[in-house]
Amino acid sequence: MSEALINTVLLSLLACITIGIVRTRNLFGVVVLSGIYSLLIASVMMVLDAVDVAMTEASVGAGMSTVLLLGTLYLTKGHEMKAFKPPLLPLFVAIGVGAMLVYGTIDLPPFGAADQPVNQHVGPDYLARSKPETGIPNVVTSVLASYRGFDTLGETTVVFTAGIGILMLLRRRRKKDDTLREGEK
Amino acid sequence: MIFEEFINYYNYFITLFLMSSGLYIVVARGNMVKKLVGLGLFQTSVYLLYLSPGKILGGTPPILAEGYEVYSNPLPHVLILTAIVVGVATLGLGLALVVRIHEAYGTIEEDEIFSKGDDLQEEDNKNSTLPGDAK
Amino acid sequence: MRLDAILRIVTKMLIPFMLIFALYVHFHGDFSPGGGFQAGVVIAAAVVFHALVFGLYPTQKIVPPRLVTLMMPAGVIIYAGVGFLTLYLGENFLDYDVLSHNHHPEKPNYHAQERGVLWVEVGVLTTVAGTMISIFYAFAGRGKGEDKTK
Amino acid sequence: MFNVDELLLLTIFIPLIGGVGIALLGRYPNIRECITLITAIILWTQVVNVYDYFQGGIIPKAGPYEVLPGLELAFNVEPLGMLFAFIASTLWIINSIYSIGYMRGNNEPRQTNFYICFAVSLFGVMGIAFSANLFTLFLFYEVLTLATYPLVTHKADENAKKGGRIYLMILLGTSMLLLLPAIIWTGALAGTLDFVPGGILQDKAPYAVLVLLSLLFMFGIGKAALMPFHFWLPAAMVAPTPVSALLHAVAVVKAGVFSVVKIVVYIFGIDLLAETGSADWLLYAAGFTVIVASLVALRQDNLKKRLAYSTVSQLSYVILAAAILTPISAVGAAMHIAAHAISKITLFFAAGSIYTAAHKTEISQLDGIGWKMPITMAAFTIGALSMIGVPPTAGFLGKWFMLQGAVSTQQWVAVGVIVLSTLLNTAYFLPIIYRAFLVPPKETGDHGEAPLPILIAISLTALGTILLFIFPDAALDLAKQMVGL
């Protein structure tokens, strides 16, 4: 029960931070808040027993993303303009998706139960097979690199794709051939 | 009883709150950096959606060791690891685009960009001389 | 970036530890949380840290941009290469069992699995570290006005 | 050399091959026009060849070539198609001769394109004439539309562009929005699209669907110019005269009424329509078009426009004949296709001849022209008489069979329409002849007759108009075979 309680508290904090992000117009503030957000969600992941994920989220979400966002802000502007459009459509979209999700989640199995399909069908297989088949005690690693190794290859490719894409966009060119893109100096 | 119900579904409620807020920021805000932050929130909500059902109360992380019987489900962890990586990759590419847009337009507000040409359509490409020789 | 000497010395001392930690995270990934991805991020963090304290140019002398750019595809090549190797050895794509000397199709093979996992994690590490550092270089090298670092 | 079936296929493809030849050698005007003529003559001999086989009891067939399950390309020879192919190939020769004179005489630009498109149009016509199912018919129907579009817009000025736009929009629009759904619907109902004597829709569709289908088909064939889809014809008058001749006499409108008759006879079946009465509306629609188009023609001063509305009216004669739904009137329809083709081409040739020699386009300018261009105006007179239906011209035959059919089934509306429209025909053609020969010229323009190729062509068609009356047997036989008389 204490697990569930910690979980609840952390999630409530998360919701508060989210409201802060929505309302803050200073972009530096937003970046700081989103860093805190990432750390909080990493803690939630710890509570949910996802230690690998928590570690990644902490380093990527709180670390890498924040560095990138700050870098971007350094290169652009620090403040958000007031929006021209009335937020009716966005509210409608957000509420629509929310409602769809409410509709969808009402029948979901309750939190933390061991007898739901997720914990019955494929998941336990990994727990049971990892040691005898691969000899790796960290089941996340064995699933990541072996059972679903192809996903991870795809994930590596995603990183590679994004990296090349960013370099294509941002790398300083040796020669000035920017005549091709108007508006640039 | 009601409290239990509340606890049982609290994760999902927070999930959908995060998701709605993220989507709201993406659609309502015109600032391109803010939009990407909102997109991040939106993606983060998915992490909770996947991880919550995998948790078994009283379980431990899925690292097999003597003395533990109940482990949480490892599969969602693997999936979310991938999702986090995809998220940061998207964020990075998006921010790179924002930097370039700022250089090209001098602003990162969508409203200002679109006010320069109706939905990008009318803009003249008089300067778009090609680097190579066309003839 | 003319900061006081203490910071510079502390940084110089810290960075090897960060790298060692990265290696620990990587190679101990089988037994504890972590793996190639996290290790790659830590390595990238070490380089970023160095660049923040000593400036972009000195860092790029130690870790040249050309190298990190090559690391990105190199990681994918290592990872996919393991897959093609298993294909070449006559099993399915990324079926690590075949990577040991005494391979029997039916018997599980710890050694081969661990070897395969290790190599693909090396691939992940290479790509992630390379990409993260590259992105950092790209952002940092695109100063608001002039390129001060070059 | 070829077996019968290959012969049929070859016949269809001859114009296309000719077109390719013209495209390749378009740089040399003489060779180009030789190819056109030679192709036309070869095509004619081949059609005659096919006719011989056909009369000898061998029915040439090609296909079916399956496009997809249930959709086939197939060709065969049946009487009405044979008649249509024969008319078109004959008139192509004459039209080619005329074109050479006209295009050179008026120094038209882009003549190569003109000849290519003309040849491709004939390819479309041959395909339509020998089509063995609705899909093949539709395919070549659209080929014809698209191949004639560059011809209509040949002048490439604002007017031509506008005319072309209307032409394309009406023809493509009706065929895609009405005809194609009708075809697919028929396919879905009957399971086949083949032309079968007696029709394929017997017991396949309820009354309401039959009515709807008949509406879709009849209005969908925009080339038949049933009102209100007729105004592409006047719009297309911007084209050079040989093209107008092609549109009005040889190919396009004929393809339209040909398709109408074919669909009435081979898809619905005369009996089915007569029993269920699902196409009764057609009689009125056609009768309306006949009368109204004639009235509109009366008010046109532009010669080509008056001829155009005359065409609209005459086409609906054919539809009317088909709608009377007796075998004998169907014979009349077939005969009228032939008669109208040869007489209308004469009239258009005459109009073009006047334009080439005197550069006159309005009827009010024609005072006394008959004495300066006697051959042209004599031919015009013969053509006009045929339109009115006076013996000894071909126009009489069609009307005769139609009347016979209408009277035998006591459809007095049809009889009334035919009689009334004959009067109207007289009313808009006679004044032209009167002006040409009996009103003295106001101005003294110095021009003589048109160039020789034009005169040759025009004399041939005028002669044909009379010969078809005197020797109608071949055409009549085919028409009767169609309905099994």
Next chain:
Amino acid sequence: MSASVSSLSPAILNLIEHLPALQVAIPMLGAAFVAMMRNGLLAWFVSLIISLLMPIIALFLLHETFVNGIVSYALGGWAPPVGIEYRVDVANAFVLVIVSVMAAITLPYARKVVALEIAEENRSWFYSMYLLCLCGLLGIAITGDAFNAFVFLEVSSLSTYAMIAMGRDRRALVAAYQYLIMGTIGATLYVVGVGLLYVMTGTLNFADMAVRLKEIEETRPILAALSFITVGLSLKIALFPLHKWLPNAYAYSPTMATVFLASTATKVAIYLLIRFVYTIYGPSLELVETSAVTVFVILSLAAMFIASFAACFQKNIERMLAFSSVAQIGYITLGISFAVKTGLTGGLVHLVNHAFMKGALFMCTGAMMMRLGNVKLQAVEGIGRTMPITMGLFVAAGLSLIGVPGTVGFVSKWYLALAAFETGQSWLAFAIMASSFIAVVYIGRIVEIAYFREPKGAALLAKDPPPSMILPMIILVVACFYFGIQADLTAKTAELAADAFLSSAQGTWGAVQ
């Protein structure tokens, strides 16, 4: 693997067995190598070789599925559902063939335009992005695992954003950004849907999911998952009204990217949607009775008409064609929503037909772009005279878009209208015809401008592009006509693919143990 190949030598046999993995792994590895190259020409050559290899593999796979029905390949040697499975039936193989054939045709065309539009030092990276996009698209089409599909969706999406951003002017950046936002929302919604399905079934494998869904039947998370997946993929498909990103993305991206994406990218997302609706939900939900189908029909119709009308008012040919793409997507989704074999066949055959004609049209437009600098309507005045071959091919492909009989466009329309009559919704047939008639207006407009006006400015000096670009255009246009007269290959395969989908909807895609 099958009797037909058993006579081959063991090495080849081994290779054939691993074709599903090679189909995706080769472009992936190729992309990594290409990214290392400094020479753009070499990068092009390697990409060309890989692109030419892909259709061969895809056709082999298609042949295998003809012989064996379903080809299953366990990646990593782990049997599904524990491992990731590649599961190929006629339907996947059909999509694989479309994508890879279009890739193989695009690449020869690409060398000149890429050399012209992409800065030299970015060229090899651009080809690398292209290969990654190809890899991602093939990966989505071939996989039998819901999450794996997401990963490859992202591979293709991220590379697409990067390619679009390389466009001619700064608008490309904004277009790429917009697409990035929309695309990521779409992908995330897809993941949410998959997440709900995963929570309810405990599996990610398509076939396993289908079996287990049948057991739990209609619960609300399942229905919500369907709507999340549908909306998410519809964003990727650019189904009306979620199409806003597409016109800008197609109009301002580099020519090669436009040609390749227009003929492949949305098709794969459509495939994935059909896979979910038919194979996974098919056995447990009554397809025809869901009111979702009605919504789909309405949206398809809206796309067919509104986007077609919008196309009529565009001043830029690429934008016009992009709007036309949105309309054509409407045909495909309409075909799917008939839920009968004829309709599904129509939708599927339009996948390939649309790839042919849009590929050809965008290639022609790219050639105009190359000669004129832009493709606004004023720019193309009179090019019917100065660029006769390009314009002729444009008109020919345009006829196919209109759906003139004898072209592939007609074949698609035929199936769709037939399905409308078969299902008793005759009015839909008329709607299909009416919307395709709008194509006459916008194609006709360009024809009039290109042929009835005098060339001026750049158009005066323009000439047809070099043979390396003409040839792919001709191939596609000939395909437009050949498969319009002889539709055996495309239509029959599409029919088999439709059969595969429909039989999978009966729960015969096979259970996995």
